[in-house]
Amino acid sequence: MKDTKPWLKPALELGPVLVFFLVFILRRGETTVIAGQEYSAFILATLVFIPALALTTAIQWRLTGRLAPMQVATLVLVIVFGGLSVWLNDPRFFKIKPTMIYLLFAAILGYSLIARRNWLQAVLSEALPMDAQGWRKLTFRMVMLFLALAAANEIVWRTMSETSWVYFKTFGLPVILFVFLMANAGLYRAHATEPSADDKGE
Structure with missing residues (x-):
């Protein structure tokens, strides 16, 4: 396993969650139109969260040379349920x-x-x-x-x-x-x- 700064792992894990939170809070009560479809702040935050988590997971793998099975399982479920929420414009799947x-x-x-x-x-x-x-x-x-x-x-x-x-x-x-x-x-x-x-x- 490659050596990394002790603060880097928690920062990468919490980063996507904070991004989701900020997008939701900043756009709360508003709608965003993408390709002619209106999305709530929650769906927009989900849309941003998915690639953010994929990116930070890839960075962790690149820096450390390995990923915990729970990290992989979490990413897969986020892509599946988050993707369903965005695709169907229904926040329940992500919740x-x-x-x-x-x-x-x-x-x-x-x-x-x-x-x-x-x-x-x-x-x-x-x-x-x-x-x-x-x-x-x-x-x-x-x-x-x-x-x-x-x-x-x-x-x-x-x-x-x-x-x-x-x-x-x-x-x-x-x-x-x-x-x-x-x-x-x-x-x-x-x-x-x-x-x-x-x-x-x-």
């Missing part, structure tokens, strides 16, 4: 995209628990060294988190305004994920392992 992503992640991690394969450990072990029991506990908690996030997304977009959903997607979900990671600090400490001799020699 259910987070639900599909979180259910997919929950299913993948849930299967890894049943199959007794620590896929989460394979992805994050370098940054977070823990024993096998710690990874099983964290995986189970993340399955529960993703199921709760899927349910929360459905409740918000179906019962609240479009603006409320945009704020929830842009700021609420990242805050929830951050709080979840911080709340598991005790788990990280209790199951922490020492770096291997090979790691120490690198």
Whole structure:
């Protein structure tokens, strides 16, 4: 893996989301005509978000030489559901995209628990060294988190305004994920392992 600045990865991941938010807020209540078709601010923001995410994902792959499976899955679902929203001029498809992503992640991690394969450990072990029991506990908690996030997304977009959903997607979900990671600090400490001799020699 190529060395990159520590701030670059989160900047690339958050960049498209902030672009979506700014386009929506700046054009909220207005319509944009493209090729004779009127689009709301939400659809316009979605139209901008799709290539922005594709670009930042390509940059990450170019800089690091690899992409996490979840990044690839997210990009595919964004293209599919975002594309449907733009093509059909219907924001509902893009709003259910987070639900599909979180259910997919929950299913993948849930299967890894049943199959007794620590896929989460394979992805994050370098940054977070823990024993096998710690990874099983964290995986189970993340399955529960993703199921709760899927349910929360459905409740918000179906019962609240479009603006409320945009704020929830842009700021609420990242805050929830951050709080979840911080709340598991005790788990990280209790199951922490020492770096291997090979790691120490690198």
